[in-house]
Amino acid sequence: MSIAPPNGNRAEDRRTAAAPPPGPTVVDLLRDRATGPGADRPLFTALGAAGEPVARLTAAELDARARLVADALRRTARPGDRVVVPPMPGLDFHVAFFGCLHAGTVPVPVADTAGPAAAALVRDSRAGAVLVPDAAGPGSLPGVSRVVVREPVRASRHRRGAPEAPEPDAPALLQYAARPGRHAGGGVAVGHGALVAAQAAVRDRCDIDSGTTVVSWLPLWHGTGLATALVLPLVSGAAAVTLEPAAFARDPRVWLRAVEAEEDVFAAAPDLAYELCVRRVPVADRMRIDLSTWRVAAVGGGAGGGRPVSARTLRRFADAFRPGFFREEVFAAGYGTSGGALGVTLARPLHPTVSGHYDRAALAQGRAVPVPRAGRGGVELVGRGTPLPGVGVRVLDPASRRTVPERVVGEIWADVPGYAVSRTGDLGFLDGGELFVTG
Incomplete structure (x- = not known):
């Protein structure tokens, strides 16, 4: 898997947050x-435990x-x-x-x-x-x-x-x-x-349109699942296919086959879900599931957003499902707030995943010191992308609440359109405009 180092040449993504103009609810x-013209086309489809359609609207x-x-x-x-x-x-x-x-x-x-x-x-x-x-x-x-x-x-x-x-x-x-x-x-x-603006930003970053299908098993009571499966399709003109979280947990192949069944797919899941696919899908089945339709594989760090994304997990998934035509460059790591309902940062799909190796002891002291590679005191961290359009991201000293320089660990604050400034409680740092979450 090709993982690029942090890149400082992303000025086009660094935008200050501002109050959004009045828009649709x-x-x-x-x-x-x-x-509209697509009123009678399927908008939402629900799948059963085996992946069979059980409801359409x-x-x-x-x-x-x-x-x-x-x-x-x-x-x-x-x-x-x-x-x-x-x-x-x-x-x-x-x-x-x-x-x-x-x-x-x-x-x-x-x-x-x-x-x-x-x-x-x-x-x-x-x-x-x-x-x-x-x-x-x-x-x-x-x-x-x-x-x-x-x-x-x-x-x-x-x-x-x-x-x-x-x-x-x-x-x-x-x-x-x-x-x-x-x-x-x-x-x-x-x-x-705020909810509409956040999903419009995801739509624009990932080029989601009426030809896209959102495939999700994420629980709808959680902000990420609700925003991804219910609001993103309305903002973008896409359709959505949902399945129960229990169906995915029992057999991850149900999710992957739902991806295979569509022509252009956006699907998001936490880091652990990709690891579960590697562990639970037999080798013989990996080449039978065609994942060439998967254009954006968004990945977060867990329910709170602050858990780091593992570069090892992304490499393992890409290697395991390469026989099924999965392309590692479709990964797009991201970070959100308010239970995941509002996106803060997201990597650009179809670009190499940004990652960096940093000195573990220095991170414990609040400094992100690059090292040649992981091991011997080094740790590999995956970048969570650059701020979505209209979103401002700052890293502050938790005690003084003053902005810290790049490569200094502090608390992540996000200024989301229509939502003002959110104190996330997560720790991280910026490197070349890329957000890295440390916990």
């Missing part, structure tokens, strides 16, 4: 897609179903109220999420609704309703009204009330970085404008 994007169908859910929500919730949206089978989560937005309520995606941590999250968010797939499904929460996603569809197939018209700075979701069962901390409101 997520509701606007779905409405435009549902009434065009933009027009999704918009109609979301309006029905919105009508049901309006009986128990008012605009601005928080609504819990747990995982659901097929495309029910998609319908529930956009139903919340159509009603003017704020969706609160959660990993599950069981246990004391989930109840604490509901109290913290002040949610007044929870969406469930059907009357028999799970999702009961003390003091929270249940609204059934599928029931309104049986009552009527016609559009009813018009969707609310939120402002770009209105919250599109309340994102919790931790899943129930762990200490959740406070939720972070992510605005329509």
